Amino acid sequence: MGKRSKVIEKDAVVIRFSGDSGDGMQLTGTLFSNTSALFGHDISTFPDYPAEIRAPQGTVGGVSGFQVHIGHKLINTPGDFTDILVAMNPAAVRANARWLRKGSTIIYDSDNFTEKSIQRAGYKADPFAEDKLDSMNLIAAPITTLVKEALKDMEIDPKTVLRTKNMFALGMVYWLFDSKLKYTEDFIEEKFGKKPLVAEANSKVLRAGYYYGETIEALTPSYRVDPAPIKKGTYRNINGNQATSWGVLAAAEKAGLKLFIGSYPITPATGILEELALRKDMGVKSLQAEDEIAGICTSIGASFAGRLAVTSTSGPGLALKSEALNLAVMTELPLVVIDVQRGGPSTGLPTKTEQSDLWQALYGRNGESPVPVLAAGTPSDCFRFGFEAAKIAIEHMTPVILLTDSYLANGSEPWKIPSTKDLPSITVPYAVKTDKEFLAYERDPETLSRKWAIPGTPGLEHRVGGLEKTIKGSVSYTPENHEYMVRIREEKVERIVRNIPDLKVHGRKTGDLLVIGWGSSYGHIITAVSELQQEGYSISAAVFNYIRPLPKNTAKVFAGFDKLVVCELNTGQFANYLRMKHQKYTYNQYNKVQGLPFTVKEIKDYCVKLLKGKKNG
Amino acid sequence: MAETNINHYAAKDFKSDQEVRWCPGCGDHGILASLQKTLAELDIPKEKYVFVSGIGCSSRLPYYMNTYGFHGIHGRAAAIATGIKIANPDLMVWEMTGDGDALAIGGNHYIHAIRRNIDIKIILFNNEIYGLTKGQYSPTSKKGLTTKTSPYGTIEEPFKIGELTIGANGRFFARTVDYNLQLSNEVYKEAARFHGTAVVEVIQNCVIFNDGTHDAFTSKENRDDNTITLRHGEKMIFGKNRDKGIILKDLKLKVVTLGENGITEKDILTHDAHEPNPGIHYRLAGMSLPEYPVALGVIRAINAQTYDAAMIEQHERVQAKSRIRTVDELLRSGSTWEVK
Numbered sequence: 001m002g003k004r005s006k007v008i009e010k011d012a013v014v015i016r017f018s019g020d021s022g023d024g025m026q027l028t029g030t031l032f033s034n035t036s037a038l039f040g041h042d043i044s045t046f047p048d049y050p051a052e053i054r055a056p057q058g059t060v061g062g063v064s065g066f067q068v069h070i071g072h073k074l075i076n077t078p079g080d081f082t083d084i085l086v087a088m089n090p091a092a093v094r095a096n097a098r099w100l101r102k103g104s105t106i107i108y109d110s111d112n113f114t115e116k117s118i119q120r121a122g123y124k125a126d127p128f129a130e131d132k133l134d135s136m137n138l139i140a141a142p143i144t145t146l147v148k149e150a151l152k153d154m155e156i157d158p159k160t161v162l163r164t165k166n167m168f169a170l171g172m173v174y175w176l177f178d179s180k181l182k183y184t185e186d187f188i189e190e191k192f193g194k195k196p197l198v199a200e201a202n203s204k205v206l207r208a209g210y211y212y213g214e215t216i217e218a219l220t221p222s223y224r225v226d227p228a229p230i231k232k233g234t235y236r237n238i239n240g241n242q243a244t245s246w247g248v249l250a251a252a253e254k255a256g257l258k259l260f261i262g263s264y265p266i267t268p269a270t271g272i273l274e275e276l277a278l279r280k281d282m283g284v285k286s287l288q289a290e291d292e293i294a295g296i297c298t299s300i301g302a303s304f305a306g307r308l309a310v311t312s313t314s315g316p317g318l319a320l321k322s323e324a325l326n327l328a329v330m331t332e333l334p335l336v337v338i339d340v341q342r343g344g345p346s347t348g349l350p351t352k353t354e355q356s357d358l359w360q361a362l363y364g365r366n367g368e369s370p371v372p373v374l375a376a377g378t379p380s381d382c383f384r385f386g387f388e389a390a391k392i393a394i395e396h397m398t399p400v401i402l403l404t405d406s407y408l409a410n411g412s413e414p415w416k417i418p419s420t421k422d423l424p425s426i427t428v429p430y431a432v433k434t435d436k437e438f439l440a441y442e443r444d445p446e447t448l449s450r451k452w453a454i455p456g457t458p459g460l461e462h463r464v465g466g467l468e469k470t471i472k473g474s475v476s477y478t479p480e481n482h483e484y485m486v487r488i489r490e491e492k493v494e495r496i497v498r499n500i501p502d503l504k505v506h507g508r509k510t511g512d513l514l515v516i517g518w519g520s521s522y523g524h525i526i527t528a529v530s531e532l533q534q535e536g537y538s539i540s541a542a543v544f545n546y547i548r549p550l551p552k553n554t555a556k557v558f559a560g561f562d563k564l565v566v567c568e569l570n571t572g573q574f575a576n577y578l579r580m581k582h583q584k585y586t587y588n589q590y591n592k593v594q595g596l597p598f599t600v601k602e603i604k605d606y607c608v609k610l611l612k613g614k615k616n617g
Numbered sequence: 618m619a620e621t622n623i624n625h626y627a628a629k630d631f632k633s634d635q636e637v638r639w640c641p642g643c644g645d646h647g648i649l650a651s652l653q654k655t656l657a658e659l660d661i662p663k664e665k666y667v668f669v670s671g672i673g674c675s676s677r678l679p680y681y682m683n684t685y686g687f688h689g690i691h692g693r694a695a696a697i698a699t700g701i702k703i704a705n706p707d708l709m710v711w712e713m714t715g716d717g718d719a720l721a722i723g724g725n726h727y728i729h730a731i732r733r734n735i736d737i738k739i740i741l742f743n744n745e746i747y748g749l750t751k752g753q754y755s756p757t758s759k760k761g762l763t764t765k766t767s768p769y770g771t772i773e774e775p776f777k778i779g780e781l782t783i784g785a786n787g788r789f790f791a792r793t794v795d796y797n798l799q800l801s802n803e804v805y806k807e808a809a810r811f812h813g814t815a816v817v818e819v820i821q822n823c824v825i826f827n828d829g830t831h832d833a834f835t836s837k838e839n840r841d842d843n844t845i846t847l848r849h850g851e852k853m854i855f856g857k858n859r860d861k862g863i864i865l866k867d868l869k870l871k872v873v874t875l876g877e878n879g880i881t882e883k884d885i886l887t888h889d890a891h892e893p894n895p896g897i898h899y900r901l902a903g904m905s906l907p908e909y910p911v912a913l914g915v916i917r918a919i920n921a922q923t924y925d926a927a928m929i930e931q932h933e934r935v936q937a938k939s940r941i942r943t944v945d946e947l948l949r950s951g952s953t954w955e956v957k
Contacts (some may be wrong), residue, residue: 246948
């Protein structure tokens with residue numbers, strides 16, 4: 001391919017593909033990400049799209065974006081600011097103007113910058129001037145015209161021709177990075193295998209975009225991002241929903257159980273049901289239930305009958321499931337409830353991220369209802385915590401809530417594929433028939449969990465249910481028995497602390513400031529704190545994955561710092577939880593509730609302010 | 618009909634050690650007794666039975682049955698039962714529910730279980746009242762019924778359970794009466810042997826809050842003339858003197874008297890429970906006084922693939938094609954790359 005004149009070497013670059021929700025930006029972003037990952041970059045992605053499948057064309061509300069951060073260094077976030085923006089229309093410029101770094105490159109489809117579409121996006125006449133972007137490196141490409149030209153000899157309908165525009169843009173970006181087209185071409189072939197004309201059109205346009213980049217080389221620098229120093233091994237790209245699904249599947253295999261999932265479609269959790277529905281080859285039984293309640297109730301039934309049962313949902317669905325979740329608390333059956341959080345309350349912001357279901361997970365049920373709560377930190381981390389949630393559920397005979405969120409569910413990153421032989425073992429507390437009468441609520445003296453007696457086993461016939469029970473499983477309204485059972489269910493969940501790892505501190509164990517977070521804020525917090533450490537601040541971070549129970553060294557970690565700040569995407573749910581659990585500390589809060597993840601910059605700015613700019617000695 | 622019983626169970630083998638707490642005179646006692654008798658007569662080992670319930674008087678039954686049992690939450694028995702059956706299709710799953718539990722709060726699960734044809738046996742105790750909450754009207758209460766929550770009478774039309782069930786594409790619908798142990802035993806056995814969602818509506822009397830609501834066709838003096846017991850292949854003849862019958866005229870069911878207007882036995886309809894077209898079953902299930910007798914027995918029983926069987930079949934099909942069996946194989950499937 002052509003020789004390049006201006007090549008900018010960078011450690012990391014953020015690219016954002018942006019257009020109408022029907023423009024194929026999610027696919028374009030995914031293909032670029034996978035190509036980069038295959039090349040050896042570390043990556044992190046952030047799809048950001050409207051709830052409407054086809055929102056009004058050309059409006060800012062209808063803009064669908066896919067951001068990917070690629071790096072020669074290790075990448076923990078999808079990036080705060082964009083280096084390269086691909087804008088398919090003026091609305092995409094408007095929606096992303098505030099996220100552009102100085103000196104960014106904007107590639108835009110100039111055919112789509114008509115007076116009408118410019119005004120539709122809320123501009124008067126000149127988008128770049130009005131948003132003060134004229135100093136950026138603007139690359140106008142008449143993509144619509146070029147695509148039509150490239151395909152003029154092919155016998156395909158005009159609609160299909162226009163649908164290939166995203167491939168043209170992708171081809172241009174590939175040229176900027178001197179990327180190989182092979183992965184994308186293979187993908188096109190597989191996807192459109194049955195429609196060879198469509199496949200040919202897409203490939204042709206992809207190449208046309210690439211060569212167009214070469215032709216206009218004078219206008220633009222190209223980028224070189226070397227591969228990242230990544231550990232040896234076999235890798236794949238994985239998003240949070242896929243990782244969660246595979247995590248529970250791995251737990252089932254490890255425990256020698258078959259998996260059942262009963263779920264109801266809900267954004268952004270649906271991917272989990274979809275992923276597991278594919279796995280009939282591995283004996284996964286999946287049911288798309290008639291509603292959220294049936295999702296969890298079929299799962300409880302399956303658990304009673306001896307399967308590892310999972311139900312996946314998002315905040316509104318968890319609300320509907322809460323009564324049944326208590327049935328699992330009362331019957332003490334293993335169950336994994338995955339809540340892929342989104343912006344609330346009510347329908348809220350279905351496609352946007354938030355960490356605001358924490359209290360619902362901890363407290364959103366009637367009666368004294370202890371349920372372990374875990375939260376995954378990164379997309380690939382969802383595998384570990386899917387596995388861990390299932391392990392705790394089985395070994396402690398309890399429902400477990402796993403919190404992920406829209407950011408993790410849709411975000412992806414390269415993942416070093418583990419070998420299942422390295423995963424922890426899972427011991428299933430089966431009941432076995434003995435000479436003695438089987439008592440449904442007899443407990444293991446260590447974990448306090450009851451035994452799992454599987455229907456079909458002779459001699460273990462028993463009844464469970466939502467009414468308060470005696471140790472034998474008989475219904476009991478005796479005052480003392482109720483209090484005993486309430487306390488023992490609580491203690492059972494508290495004792496899980498014996499089997500969970502200590503809280504890790506990122507950085508020194510003492511210092512001026514500890515930045516505390518939980519779940520998906522991991523990447524932004526770790527990146528911000530690492531940068532501040534390099535800048536000389538006495539700062540560390542601790543990001544929780546185990547919310548209930550909290551790790552046993554929590555207070556010890558907190559005691560090492562002068563100041564604590566809890567960063568979370570809600571108005572302070574975890575901070576207040578910590579105030580209750582560890583009262584002697586003072587917690588500063590840094591909160592954001594905009595349906596967006598943190599940026600590294602805003603966390604850094606807040607920390608520097610808290611430290612009053614004071615650096616180490 | 619004599620049964621071979623390889624397990625040599627007696628009804629008492631299905632009695633649990635729990636004290637039965639229903640009111641004296643409650644119709645539920647009869648239902649429990651005939652179910653225990655039925656189970657003793659089936660060739661199924663005890664540990665394969667699971668009794669699932671929701672909330673209400675009916676839903677206490679699993680505690681009194683010495684089998685695996687799951688007392689669920691209000692309305693959700695059908696969903697719980699569905700999960701159990703899918704998880705382990707070898708089990709025989711019985712759902713105990715009532716008119717409030719199944720048709721009000723649990724209406725959604727009820728129709729969807731039936732639509733899917735999951736192989737569970739739904740015994741629906743219909744007393745047209747909420748008993749455990751002490752006397753409020755239910756979705757089957759007669760219009761105008763005065764209860765604590767309808768002090769001036771209800772203004773709602775009730776569901777007819779048979780119509781609802783067949784409307785939801787029900788493949789098996791039967792009706793029996795709580796005190797009629799013989800008919801109940803016969804119907805429960807047919808439900809047990811049926812593959813698919815089998816709904817048995819049990820006309821049940823709540824002695825405390827709705828006593829006598831079914832008397833018009835269940836009392837000793839009324840029952841012969843005001844009910845008809847349908848059996849597949851038999852003529853639809855009823856009445857104290859066996860002189861009444863049902864014919865189809867002008868697309869409507871009609872009650873006639875044998876010997877009057879030249880009607881003979883061959884004019885009377887023969888019950889075909891296996892007719893896939895639901896039209897006639899819908900009408901039979903919907904028959905009510907004063908125009909018609911109330912139909913008892915198995916009204917509809919048509920074979921179709923069950924959800925649980927279809928799932929197994931689909932799994933086998935997928936497994937024959939896919940090479941992925943273990944998590945390690947799954948994790949390495951699709952696009953991967955090596956970092957050296």
